[in-house]
Amino acid sequence: MAPYASDDSTHAGEADDLRVGRRKAARYVVPVTVAGVAAATIGLVPAIADSGDPDLPKITAQQLIEKIAASDVQQLSGTVKITTDLGLPDLGGLESGLLSGATGETDGSSADPSAKLTELASGTHTLRVAADGPDRQKLSLLENAAEYSLIHNGKNVWGYDSSSNEVYHSTVEEGAKEETPVPATPKALAEEALKAVDTTSVTVDGTVQVAGRDAYKLLVKPKQSGSTVGAVSVAVDAKTGLPLKFTLTPASGGAAVVDAGFTQVSFTKPAASTFDFTPPKGAKVTEEDAAEAPEHSGELAEEDFGKDLAGLNVLGEGWTSVATFDTGGEGVPSSDDLPAEAGGLGGFLDSFGDKVTGEFGSGTVFSTRLINALVTDDGKVYVGAVTKDALVKAAESER
Template identity: 75%
Template sequence: MDPYESDDRTSTGKAQAEDMRAGRRKAARYVVPVAVVGVAAATIGLVPALADSGDPSLPDITAQQLIEKIAESDAQQLSGMVKISTDFGLPDLGGLESGFMSGAAEGDDGSSADPQSKLIELASGTHTLRVAVDSPDKGKISVLDNAAEYSVIRNGDDVWAYDSKSNEVYHSTAPESEGAREKAPEDVPATPKELADEALKAVDDTTSVTVDGTAQIAGRDGYKLLIKPKQSGSTVGAITVVVDAKTGVPLKFTLTPASGGAAVVDAGFTKVDFAEPAASTFDFTPPKGAKVTEGEDAKAPESGEGIGQGIGQGLDGLKVIGEGWNSIAEFDTGGQGLPSGSASGSDDFSGILDVLGDQVTGKFGSGTVFSTRLVNALITDDGKVYAGAVTKDALVKAADAAQ
């Protein structure tokens, strides 16, 4: 079956595939962007309480037609609530992982409102978001946490982030060019539509795409688009996107691992309204007494600081091994493997790494594999890194083949 066919096989052939690729390119232009700054790990999801509330009866549609519906959607205004949860299977390090990930932004000149550190919290647990979008250059997303609230607002060229708990503000300017904007940290996927767009970029001849029935999300009828790797060796089991039947906007995104169990990433609306949000939604003035940090004033981490000493120094040499869902990123840290206990300031640090990772050997020598339910990484003793949404065995084979 062609990867873009629906179950009734109504569309086949290379012409079909070319049409689908064109549809994906067009879809990228219609994505409703939300001004949320963070890191790629901060993917988000939907709690189990948001199970489908029904299977509405809708006209038949093919997978190609459904992807084209997403691409042709012109809905650029919406507001609503999103419930989120993620389960990457990360070990409990007693706060060590959040301290490490946020360390880059919390120096003497840093800010607790800096999204690079704040939104890493979305990488685990359950959260509630309030979202509003009026155009590609105007959006707001707020993370609600008991009595506290953290918001990121984009209004034209200005991007503001505010942490009510610490009363700190972080301000930056949006990139001028679209090319630069696509690479900006504030464009981390944060809504079902953005997550769906990222998934559609991965659709190629190594992927099966079908229509898998219907569902109702946030009171709206939708079609379920099922995306599955054809290749073995990927840790991705399947991705399901519920697409609003009327507007073509993705309402829910679910990624399940090949190993089974609960979803790794599950994102969906509990409430959604496609009316124009009030203009005042995107107004922001730093509260009285708040500490304001400008983006260019934030202190960058010095080379060699922290647990990741040397790890990022060789990223310029990054290359990709394999194709499709079995792609593996390879880069060299410059001969620096994992830090020893003495280098980290703790005699027990090496022992901790041994507990968290699995020791492996091969033609490449020896190294340690660190695993989650989705992404695995092999760090060799001579400082090479192999990472991807693939199994441990696939990483070892890639390292051996690179010799």
């Protein structure tokens, strides 16, 4: 996510290095999933009614940023409501089916957090969260008559999907922070939005009440042209400095793309039993080591659909930065290239994307309200919270 620098004598130091994860991708998976995955790493959302206009002491943008940085809330519990509106069409479950078919992971665990929590990238969801220091955290995704929980307790990390009665287990070093595949709290989202670069306007935009607590509103706006981000608003708890709500609106206007916030929060120590977990009787338990080494065969073997994307690169900086990598494929597939379970996806991809040409050659741009992705005909991918023209310029800058 892009970062900040104040426009009113607010300076946050030198820019943080943009961290880029390593991913593997099949060439026919990228067009469907890249926008959703990229958006998931940027943010989430809730429709939460703000109330009141508390009378709080005046504070500058620099002071409020420092308050966020100094916040050290170790113990809390509460409920977060998240709503994401990227403007993606309803794929009717096709995306998840295509992903499992492409990777050969049809026997993977439904409790694997790397897959389960990407559901937060669309729709409205309710989460229960709890934390007690760096070694104990719990996040529960409440669904219709079911619940998914991700629990970190000491060296053990458990994922449990009640709908399938499946368990996913891994271990970490004690004291290590367990990170979920997507930022799932306003604090995590705000930290991504407040990475310092000299391309942002930052101001204090009044006060508000969130989850019954008085808060300041920090307003972050890109200065650069070409970004699809209009503004980011962060409600910061006046007492603790903890971000309570995060709202991202697109440059195109309309409803928020991301709007995540607490509906209830407490800073008392959660009961130790909150983080206890024992696999239920009869549950299928998948250990991380076994899950990471699935067998592949046929046309969908790992060596056929992509190499380790260690060469993922970032072009530009700030709000208009573009991530790029090579899938090792041949761009957007035709219907004949897709697996049988993809059905008529080839025609769908053609209708969803816009054909573009330039000095880089030709390709297809897939767009959402926030994230756009260019897949060139020779298999390179350019993705970011930028306009179509910015993607084309980024592709041309590499040729």
